[in-house]
Amino acid sequence: MRFGLTIFLGAALLFSVQPLLAKRLLPWFGGGPAVWSACMLFFQVVLLLGYAWAHALDRRQPARRQAWAQGGLLATALLGLGLQVLLWDAPLLPGQGWMPADSRWPAGRILLLLGLAVGLPALALGAASPLLQAWHRRACPGKPTYRLYALSNAGSLLALVAYPFLLEPALGLRAQAWAWGGLFALFALGVLACGQALPAGPDPSERSDPSDRPAAPLWLWVALPAAASALLLAATHQMCQEVAVVPFLWVLPLGLYLISFILAFEGRQLYRRAWCAPAFAASAAAAAWALCQSYELALVWQVGAYSALVFFGACLCHGELARLKPPPARLTGFYLALSLGGALGGLFVSLLAPAVFDGPWEVHLTFAAVPALALATFWRSPGKGLAHRLRWPLRAAWALGCLALIAALGLQPGESLRDVVWAERNFYGTLRVKRIHPGHPRYHAHDLFHGQILHGYQLQAPELRRVPTAYFSATSGLGLALQHHPARAEGRGLRVGIIGLGVGTIAAWGQPGDVLRFYEIDPQVIALARGQGGWFTFLGDSQARVEVIEGDARVSLERERREGALGRFDVFVLDAFQSDAIPTHLLDLEAFRLYLEHLAPDGLLLLHVTNLSLSLEPVVDRLAQELGLAVSVVRDAGDGWIGLRSHWALLTRDADILADPELAAKASLPESLGRPAPLWTDDQAALFPILRERRAPAPAP
Numbered sequence: 001m002r003f004g005l006t007i008f009l010g011a012a013l014l015f016s017v018q019p020l021l022a023k024r025l026l027p028w029f030g031g032g033p034a035v036w037s038a039c040m041l042f043f044q045v046v047l048l049l050g051y052a053w054a055h056a057l058d059r060r061q062p063a064r065r066q067a068w069a070q071g072g073l074l075a076t077a078l079l080g081l082g083l084q085v086l087l088w089d090a091p092l093l094p095g096q097g098w099m100p101a102d103s104r105w106p107a108g109r110i111l112l113l114l115g116l117a118v119g120l121p122a123l124a125l126g127a128a129s130p131l132l133q134a135w136h137r138r139a140c141p142g143k144p145t146y147r148l149y150a151l152s153n154a155g156s157l158l159a160l161v162a163y164p165f166l167l168e169p170a171l172g173l174r175a176q177a178w179a180w181g182g183l184f185a186l187f188a189l190g191v192l193a194c195g196q197a198l199p200a201g202p203d204p205s206e207r208s209d210p211s212d213r214p215a216a217p218l219w220l221w222v223a224l225p226a227a228a229s230a231l232l233l234a235a236t237h238q239m240c241q242e243v244a245v246v247p248f249l250w251v252l253p254l255g256l257y258l259i260s261f262i263l264a265f266e267g268r269q270l271y272r273r274a275w276c277a278p279a280f281a282a283s284a285a286a287a288a289w290a291l292c293q294s295y296e297l298a299l300v301w302q303v304g305a306y307s308a309l310v311f312f313g314a315c316l317c318h319g320e321l322a323r324l325k326p327p328p329a330r331l332t333g334f335y336l337a338l339s340l341g342g343a344l345g346g347l348f349v350s351l352l353a354p355a356v357f358d359g360p361w362e363v364h365l366t367f368a369a370v371p372a373l374a375l376a377t378f379w380r381s382p383g384k385g386l387a388h389r390l391r392w393p394l395r396a397a398w399a400l401g402c403l404a405l406i407a408a409l410g411l412q413p414g415e416s417l418r419d420v421v422w423a424e425r426n427f428y429g430t431l432r433v434k435r436i437h438p439g440h441p442r443y444h445a446h447d448l449f450h451g452q453i454l455h456g457y458q459l460q461a462p463e464l465r466r467v468p469t470a471y472f473s474a475t476s477g478l479g480l481a482l483q484h485h486p487a488r489a490e491g492r493g494l495r496v497g498i499i500g501l502g503v504g505t506i507a508a509w510g511q512p513g514d515v516l517r518f519y520e521i522d523p524q525v526i527a528l529a530r531g532q533g534g535w536f537t538f539l540g541d542s543q544a545r546v547e548v549i550e551g552d553a554r555v556s557l558e559r560e561r562r563e564g565a566l567g568r569f570d571v572f573v574l575d576a577f578q579s580d581a582i583p584t585h586l587l588d589l590e591a592f593r594l595y596l597e598h599l600a601p602d603g604l605l606l607l608h609v610t611n612l613s614l615s616l617e618p619v620v621d622r623l624a625q626e627l628g629l630a631v632s633v634v635r636d637a638g639d640g641w642i643g644l645r646s647h648w649a650l651l652t653r654d655a656d657i658l659a660d661p662e663l664a665a666k667a668s669l670p671e672s673l674g675r676p677a678p679l680w681t682d683d684q685a686a687l688f689p690i691l692r693e694r695r696a697p698a699p700a701p
Helices: 002-028 033-060 063-088 106-139 147-170 173-196 219-242 247-265 273-296 299-323 328-356 362-380 391-416 477-483 486-490 505-509 523-529 553-562 589-598 617-627 655-659 661-666
Strands: 420-426 429-436 445-450 453-459 495-499 515-520 545-550 569-574 599-608 630-636 646-652
Touching (some): 033 063, 033 219, 033 328, 063 173, 106 147, 106 328, 147 247, 247 299, 273 362, 429 523, 477 630, 553 589, 569 589, 589 599, 589 617, 655 661
Antiparallel strands (some): 420 429, 599 646
């Protein structure tokens, strides 16, 4: 009982601290999906180190000495948590002084911060499952051991499910961190209790018979979990990129991934090729279709297709892995190989792919790698009964299916690269510049795409080059607000703050005497807007004084506030997206309070709330009510050439600004959910209440 409870608690702690720390770091690094991928990579590497520690102890140290060594690691980890309380006022959560001053080396900084925050506790927790299973084998000879691995994954799953539905709504980050620290101390006591149960003397199973060694290729112990891990991260990144980086979209695929471990290692042979292989084939076809449809497909179908692929793909990989597991005497080595595979999959998706590929092609590669590895295991061991008799036709059918999937996936990159004149990828996403209607005297334009979403374009005809386009045209909410702001009638220049640079289209509205300050986290976007490649010239052509501040907008604005350099903006614009995903930390209560401090008393706050999947107007309306602001929404259909469909929310302390006839003629109240809208805060940003029933049409020039 003590072994099972301690393993269960340790796994729950390890998987609950991941979303906790990811939420802490999201606002510091732009709120993009790559932040979660970097966090996942950190915990995969720490898990590998923990498994290596457990394997080294199990192979080289007597049982009682193992208990002393693990106890020393736990004591050091507890001491580190105590020091964090003194330095940071709470365990786990780095203080504000650790916020990055710029956007350089984001992945490395995330890994460093995670190492300082939870490195030793995570190492101790990662070693717990294999080490305690090895102790259980000694203390309880003859009892099944691998079922404890299923119990470990059940603890992880419970923690993941509880986080978005129980912990996040009920507790703030500081309260979560303190509760986690207390439970970690309880876990340490559990490990000591398990160590007391270890018998003295050598383990009778220490010298296993050579015949017990599996005949399977050991590379499959690494390759199968690597493919499953890469599939998990690639599919999660794809979902978050198109919606929002929130705990639910991290937890859902990771929870399904853990369920696959439970099915594979529970011990009752719940995994069967007969149901898993066809189910994976169907989910792979659905995911390939979703990938080709991209933003045209409703959110629920995208999430469903990718989640099904993760689940059945992980079931296939982990089920075949469980068929290759060795006798319990060699379990720590088996778990070490398994964790090595998981870490390699994470390294491929999080670090190697962004450095090597100029697009998210790791999604396509991982989709195809799982059936290819399954084919290798099927070819080696076709099964029994009818499957054995039909092994050659079944192998051939699966091989043809793999080739068909790879061919279907190969069509999508070619389509997305059509008319692309430049592409690059970094930590913040994939950028592509497309040339549209080259040679046409009026329609020739350069488009900038982030992922699959258009983020701005510039017409190339000389007489149209300085015309504001896309979501910022003269008929848009932003265009109307800048044209009819009271400062224009008074003949004075405007101070405008803008979160999100894009191609710099808003700079086209600048007039002599105006000051436009852009906050942009992606250095590559800044380079393009400043003229790299010669595709976009809005910044250089502007008549206003243009300033560009590199880094996450909230971090930069908070630093300016601390330094006493408030912006005193007449207009403050929020236009921040990563692909179609909303950085929720820029659209919550704490962020709005910060914006209002930088806004002049009679200033105007403009929010770009156009979104394909989420209805953001009720969120903005709830924030306005909370802060006592007047609010209206301008919905512009655009003309499909100079202007595109856009929704802009206008908020102000001075309701008279919204009474301007030109604004009032196009403005209306925010749409209602028919029930109280959620209040977004740093601790919680609920997506379910604002999901659109149908995917909104994507604008196209």
